[in-house]
Amino acid sequence: MSLAARDRPTDGELVAYLDGALAPAERAEVERLLQDDSAARDRLARLAGGGRPFRAAFDQLLDASPQGRLEAMATAAIAEGQRRPRPAAAQPRYRMLRTAAALLLLLAGATGGYLAARGPLGDLLADAFEVEDSGAWREIVAQQVSLYSAQSVAAMQVDQAAQARELARLDAALGLPLSSNVPVLPGFALQRVDLLHYEGQPLAQLLYYAADTGPVALCIMPTGQAPQPPAIERRAGLNLIHWAAGGREYLIVGSAPPARLRTLADSVASGLSL
Amino acid sequence: MTPTAHQIVIAELPALLPRLWRYGLVLSGDRSRAEDLVQATCVRALEKHSQFTVGTRLDRWLFSILRSIWLNEVRALKIREGQGFVSAEEVLFVDGERRIETNILAAEVFREVMALPEAQRETLLLVYVEGYSYREAAETLHVPVGTIMSRLAAARGKLSRLDADRQELRDRLAGEDR
Numbered sequence: 001m002s003l004a005a006r007d008r009p010t011d012g013e014l015v016a017y018l019d020g021a022l023a024p025a026e027r028a029e030v031e032r033l034l035q036d037d038s039a040a041r042d043r044l045a046r047l048a049g050g051g052r053p054f055r056a057a058f059d060q061l062l063d064a065s066p067q068g069r070l071e072a073m074a075t076a077a078i079a080e081g082q083r084r085p086r087p088a089a090a091q092p093r094y095r096m097l098r099t100a101a102a103l104l105l106l107l108a109g110a111t112g113g114y115l116a117a118r119g120p121l122g123d124l125l126a127d128a129f130e131v132e133d134s135g136a137w138r139e140i141v142a143q144q145v146s147l148y149s150a151q152s153v154a155a156m157q158v159d160q161a162a163q164a165r166e167l168a169r170l171d172a173a174l175g176l177p178l179s180s181n182v183p184v185l186p187g188f189a190l191q192r193v194d195l196l197h198y199e200g201q202p203l204a205q206l207l208y209y210a211a212d213t214g215p216v217a218l219c220i221m222p223t224g225q226a227p228q229p230p231a232i233e234r235r236a237g238l239n240l241i242h243w244a245a246g247g248r249e250y251l252i253v254g255s256a257p258p259a260r261l262r263t264l265a266d267s268v269a270s271g272l273s274l
Numbered sequence: 275m276t277p278t279a280h281q282i283v284i285a286e287l288p289a290l291l292p293r294l295w296r297y298g299l300v301l302s303g304d305r306s307r308a309e310d311l312v313q314a315t316c317v318r319a320l321e322k323h324s325q326f327t328v329g330t331r332l333d334r335w336l337f338s339i340l341r342s343i344w345l346n347e348v349r350a351l352k353i354r355e356g357q358g359f360v361s362a363e364e365v366l367f368v369d370g371e372r373r374i375e376t377n378i379l380a381a382e383v384f385r386e387v388m389a390l391p392e393a394q395r396e397t398l399l400l401v402y403v404e405g406y407s408y409r410e411a412a413e414t415l416h417v418p419v420g421t422i423m424s425r426l427a428a429a430r431g432k433l434s435r436l437d438a439d440r441q442e443l444r445d446r447l448a449g450e451d452r
Contacts, residue, residue, distance in 0.1 A: 010423075010424075011424070011428075012424045012426070014427065016408065019401075019408075021408050046431065046434045047430045047431060049433075049438075050429065050430025050431055050433035050434035050435075052383045052433060053379070053383065054387070054398065055403050057384060058380075058387075058403040060380040061296045062293065062296060065292040070291040070295055071291060073309070073312060078287070080320070081317075081320035136417065143342050147346055
């Protein structure tokens with residue numbers, strides 16, 4: 001964080017100053033700015049007035065927790081985990097419930113709150129940290145895709161008319177003619193199309209299925225990102241390949257091995273003439 | 275011999291349950307949903323224990339799991355049901371006998387914090403209660419450090435206004451007494 005270019009500290013920097021979270025040089029700089037700026041001193045006093053004995057107050061909640069019931073739950077979960085022959089396999093019914101809930105999230109478009117929680121000040125500061133944040137959306141998508149079970153994606157009813165409508169919405173949101181040129185993943189069937197949002201940006205998600213590797217999601221988000229060659233990474237227990245072209249970021253995520261993802265990425269890129 | 279991820283999860287999970295419940299309560303504002311979140315977190319942690327890296331902090335890993343369950347599953351259902359928030363009294367004065375001075379202050383702080391937006395509540399809990407550094411909170415919440423700072427500033431700005439409003443009310447009541 002560099003304060004040198006500005007003549008007044010932001011509220012965020014003042015809070016960091018109060019919290020002792022600034023490096024010595026930044027701290028000295030804030031103190032210098034405060035000396036000549038009575039409005040900033042007023043803001044500092046206001047922010048200091050918003051302090052509370054948070055830890056002491058919230059530690060009281062620990063005593064109010066239903067300790068006995070929580071311990072019983074943990075014991076049951078541990079016993080259940082040891083009873084299952086393969087620890088990674090979830091109970092089918094629970095899986096279905098989780099998938100249903102994940103789908104509800106998609107249907108409700110419930111991406112507000114956390115995903116949209118970034119005010120003007122946050123935007124300003126976020127610019128300075130853009131590099132750090134570039135993988136956040138992939139992490140969220142990977143976590144979401146990790147919730148799908150192979151069976152439930154395989155069993156999804158494909159409604160061609162609804163899919164066409166959703167693809168048309170994607171065309172408008174992304175500025176890409178997806179409805180007339182649906183991305184083809186060799187060996188995979190398109191099961192579901194959704195228009196999601198991430199931090200105010202439209203995020204297209206096309207969910208595919210193949211019997212040998214399970215579900216794979218193709219996501220496209222217009223971010224203005226400079227072109228980037230495909231790169232492989234691993235998040236939330238899944239394999240990812242991501243690249244950028246034409247001001248859009250592309251991501252394919254699933255449990256398919258990296259070599260297969262590369263083939264799929266080539267197919268998507270050549271299909272869309274990237 | 276170094277314990278395995280599975281052994282660590284089993285050994286350390288019980289002591290972390292109250293803190294997981296508290297995080298669930300701050301996110302959901304609902305006692306029983308907080309319990310559901312803890313239960314789902316336990317199940318998921320034991321299913322996915324191989325994803326825990328031995329040598330890293332188990333509490334942070336469990337918090338991330340609970341948060342992901344909340345974001346992906348429970349919150350969507352809650353939005354549909356449109357349930358309200360639990361009151362501070364309901365949480366803190368369960369048995370009705372613990373109405374002591376510190377508890378009243380704690381209830382006041384809890385009430386004020388729970389009136390903040392979810393993102394601010396959660397950031398405040400991680401930094402001011404759980405003791406995460408700004409950077410650790412940013413990594414856990416998948417946002418830039420600047421967003422952590424601006425959320426804390428927004429939260430403190432609101433709490434400060436509450437103080438000012440209370441002072442104004444006191445001044446007005448004192449004026450009426452005269």
